[in-house]
Amino acid sequence: MKARWWLIAFVVVISGCASQSINLNYYLLHSPHSDNKAGQQPGYQLSLQKLVLPEYLKQRSLVMQTSPTTLHFSPQHVWAEPVQSGMIKALEDSLWQQHQILSVPAGLAQHNDALSSADVAIVVDDFLPTSDGQAVLRGKYWIMYADQSKTMHIFNLQRPLEEDGFDHAVLQMQQLVAELSGHIAGQLDLSDD
Amino acid sequence: MNEEAHIKPTSKLSKIWIIPFLVIIVGGWLIWYQWNNQGPMITIEMKSAAGIDVNKTPIKVRDLNIGQVKKIELKQDLEGVIVHARIDKGAAYLLTDKTQFWVVAPRISFSEVSGLNTLLSGAYIAMSAHDEGIETYHFIAQERPPVTPQGTPGLHLSLKSDDELAYKAGDPIIYKGFKVGEFEDSSFNIEERVVYYDAFIRAPYHKLITQNTRFWNVSGVKLNLESSGVKVETGSLETLLANGITFGIPEGVNSGEQITGNAFFTIYEDQTAAINARFKLAAEYLLLIDETVRGLKVGAPVEYRGIEIGEVRSINAGNVVEGSILEQDFPIPVVISIYPGKVRQDDSEIGLNLVKQTMQKWIAQDLRASLRMGNVLTGGLFVDLKHIKDHKPIPLETINGFDVIPTVSNEFTQLTQKADAILDKINQLPLDKLVGDIGTVITDLSEAAASVKTTADNFDTLVTEIDAEQLNGNLNEVLDDMSTLLQNYTEGGLSKSEIQETMDSLQDTLRSIQPLILQLNQKPNGLIFATGNEADIQPKAQKSGAN
Helix, strand or coil: CHHHHHHHHHHHHHHHHCCCCCCCEEECCCCCCCCCCCCCCCCEEEEEEEEECCHHHCCCEEEEEEECCEEEEEEEEEECCCHHHHHHHHHHHHHHHHHCEEEECCCCCCCCCCCCEEEEEEEEEEEEECCCCEEEEEEEEEEEECCCCEEEEEEEEEEECCCCCHHHHHHHHHHHHHHHHHHHHHHCCHHHC | CCCCCCCCCCCCCCHHHHHHHHHHHHHHHHHHHHHHHCCCEEEEEECCCCCCCCCCCEEEECCEEEEEEEEEEECCCCCCEEEEEEECHHHHHHCECCCCEEEECCEECCCCEECCCHHHHCCEEEECCCCCCCECCEEECECCCCCCCCCCCEEEEEEEECCCCCCCCCCEEEECCEEEEEEEEEEEECCCCEEEEEEEEECCHHHHCECCCEEEECCCEEEEEECCEEEEEECCHHHHHCCCEEEECCCCCCCCCECCCCCEEEEECCHHHHHHCCCCCCEEEEEEECCCCCCCCCCCEEEECCEEEEEEEEECCCCCCCCCCCCCCCCEEEEEEECHHHHCCCCCHHHHHHHHHHHHHHHHHCEEEEEEEEECCCCEEEEEEEECCCCCCCCCEEECCEEECCECCCHHHHHHHHHHHHHHHHHHCCHHHHHHHHHHHHHHHHHHHHHHHHHHHHHHHHHHHCCHHHHHHHHHHHHHHHHHHHHHHHHHCCCHHHHHHHHHHHHHHHHHHHHHHHHHHHCHHHHCCCCCCCCCCCCCCCCCCCC
16 A cells, blocks of 8 residues: 555656657758759859858757847757758759859869859858847858959848748748849859850 | 057146136135125123023024124133124124123013013024214123113103112103103212112103103002091002102192203102102291100191191201200200292292291291191191280290290190090009909809899799698688678768768757757756746747838
């Protein structure tokens, strides 16, 4: 009888420790539904040599700015893939679909007379939704042409959050990446095309 | 019957005596006729009576018998024989003091082969046919046939030579390969110590002999190793076997008038000497040579800018400079001659003075002499006169009447001196010791080679002992294992990209754990006792009105 009471007490204690499981939401920065436009002839060849992200993006939790000095790492909303690989895919998709710029992996770019090419290195300072309802993407990038000339450009892209939630924020962040691709395409020397 | 003898007186002289009488008359007539028609008896002195027989040896003129040897007797002084010969009366008029007799017998020499027809017929005494002169019946025979028959058209010459007796009667005189004359006789003048020759040039070649004709020796083959190279001179085949001379007129000299009477000419050593003999005047200068004069010979050319203007007259002559070669730093005196005729000046005092004045001016300026090698093969030297730029002017020096031309060392001499210095150094090398050391090294090498050979033999033996088949099998097994290992590594191993992905994933996991660790630091039981009331903070939409 005494052992039965001990068993009941143990179950009660364990039940007190029980907690409800948290549902995780996974997000993709690039869109798997985008058209890769197979058969399209590239007008330019771009090799993304380097993409440097801020340290707070080098983890899976979605991050948002809660005050001018604080960030919040969401435990329930996480990236389905590292932000760096996702941003690269999104950027390459946007360059190809919208600007016919073929992005090739670093080291595989072949400079030839038939196709103009350049190398680009991007350093992202901030890429997150802010506390004042903006999605921010800012930083700078360098374009290195085949003749060894270099140009540096600073970008500060913002899109307002029209809806609450990470779903909308991630969509706006995708748009910011698309704007960044347009910014890069606008700076490339396409006169040779 | 009266038979009475009639006695008639007999004649005083029998008719039979007519026959002896007639015989006497005819015989006497014959004797008288013979006596009356026989020629004179002559005597001929000869060195010997070789080949001459009494009542057999004929005397011939142009191969016609005109007499016969009748008697031979010794001279009283025993230095010859006297041959008595009867000459036909019809040929008696040929017996003059200009008539010559000589014995024709087989004669073979370098210059002639004659008298072969007497091998069978026997020797005979030949007589020259000459009807001028005083009648005489005593003659002295020539030792050999006269070279030039009397009356032969041509020119008799007298030649002299400072050399030794080189030509004998019959030696040819050649002109452009033709034999145009011969030596007739030779004599030696004791006082002048010069050999004189009588020579004859046959017509019409005697017209070639003029005042400026020069004769020179062409005997045999003359090989001259001069500074200008190897020079071979020869005349004709006849002069190749015997001696001979030729003649000509130096280039650039007019021939002069033709010689018609007796004339004297000099026989020069060679053509060069004969040609140079045309220059009579020369300016002589003295060179004081500090170097060796080996290869420099008397007669060597003196050149100015490559043109021969003179020759070396004497080398180390004793009467030029006092002292001797035994003295240290004694310069060897070399006297050179510069001919005005060779520098296109008149061969006269005017041309000679012009040459001397020019040379004095040049010597005072920068004219220097050097000995240069004219021929590498022979090592013959010649004197080269040239202007040396940037050379200090030297006052003209005169020694014993000779103007001195300063000398400079030539490049070859400097090179030779350097070569000599190098050879001296080579000679000073301890070659004997080196050779000994090399011999030792070779011995050591031989021993080392023997050791290597022994080692190689041992190695061959070792290799032979190794079971190559088994070794190959082991190697194949090792290679198979390596291949399997590599295949396994390829199939199940991690590539570089996979390792990178693994590391990235690990880093990502660590970053995800980092907030949990921070939470556990703040709330250690948070891992077990979840709060459950944490709000899901998400981005908020921009407030309307805000930018």
